[in-house]
Amino acid sequence: MIIAANFKTNHTRESTKEYIEKLNRYVSDLNSDDTVLVFPPSTALETFDLNDKISIGVQNAYATEKGSFTGEIGLEQIEEFGIKTILIGHSERRHVLGESQDEVVKKYDFYKSKGFKIVYCIGEPKEVREEGIESVIAYNFAQLEGIDISYENLIVAYEPVWAIGTGLTASNEQIEETLGLLKQKIKAPILYGGSVKVANTKEILDIKNCEGILVGTASWDVDAFCEMIGEARKIGRYL
Ligand code: PGA
Numbered sequence: 001m002i003i004a005a006n007f008k009t010n011h012t013r014e015s016t017k018e019y020i021e022k023l024n025r026y027v028s029d030l031n032s033d034d035t036v037l038v039f040p041p042s043t044a045l046e047t048f049d050l051n052d053k054i055s056i057g058v059q060n061a062y063a064t065e066k067g068s069f070t071g072e073i074g075l076e077q078i079e080e081f082g083i084k085t086i087l088i089g090h091s092e093r094r095h096v097l098g099e100s101q102d103e104v105v106k107k108y109d110f111y112k113s114k115g116f117k118i119v120y121c122i123g124e125p126k127e128v129r130e131e132g133i134e135s136v137i138a139y140n141f142a143q144l145e146g147i148d149i150s151y152e153n154l155i156v157a158y159e160p161v162w163a164i165g166t167g168l169t170a171s172n173e174q175i176e177e178t179l180g181l182l183k184q185k186i187k188a189p190i191l192y193g194g195s196v197k198v199a200n201t202k203e204i205l206d207i208k209n210c211e212g213i214l215v216g217t218a219s220w221d222v223d224a225f226c227e228m229i230g231e232a233r234k235i236g237r238y239l
Helices: 013-030 075-079 091-096 101-113 126-131 133-142 172-183 198-205 222-235
Strands: 002-006 035-039 054-056 085-088 117-122 154-158 190-193 212-215
Touching: 002 190, 002 222, 013 035, 013 054, 013 222, 035 085, 085 101, 101 117, 126 133, 133 172, 154 172, 172 190, 172 198, 198 212, 198 222, 212 222
Parallel strands: 002 035, 002 212, 035 054, 085 117, 117 154, 154 190, 190 212
Antiparallel strands: none
């Protein structure tokens, strides 16, 4: 399983350090083979000394080594911390910050060429879900356009936009049906994201074709995130 925490615009440098130290102790004591990914804000990046099951990633970066892109970070800033993991295509970047599929593809190609592990997010808005499963799949596949889905370091996160940060989780049936259809095309591991919390972690991880979770809000509390990792350990399907 892959258990990922997306801090978004939460936590400071200091609180991230405390969080990661606690997480590292927990994962080391648990002796689990699950993969744990943490995406802190870029101001909190550091070279942490971590258990080899944990990787730190960036939530976003520009498709450049360095240059004149005010407000952005590029490869040079990321590599300073030995980071080789990136989140691309998150719905907040697509829908709130207006990132187009073309821009997403550019980032994907650039960080793929640098060998990064890419957690690539897809997911439909509410009105598309209401149109039915065919529209849902067409929308999600359109978000894969231009992306090399056979890339060996790809992880896909299916996150319905209407379930992100809303407390509304897709039903287990909706998740199972969608993941089943996505899996016909995508060989990479697929995570589910959207209002995952301690109470529903086990049932979501038990869904066929679900190979992990990408957690926002509920991951900001380190104890809750550790509990989720503990739930994955009980299931014992390692990735
Ligand atoms: P959420 O966010 O867990 O707060 O719904 C998930 C995400 O945006 O990755």
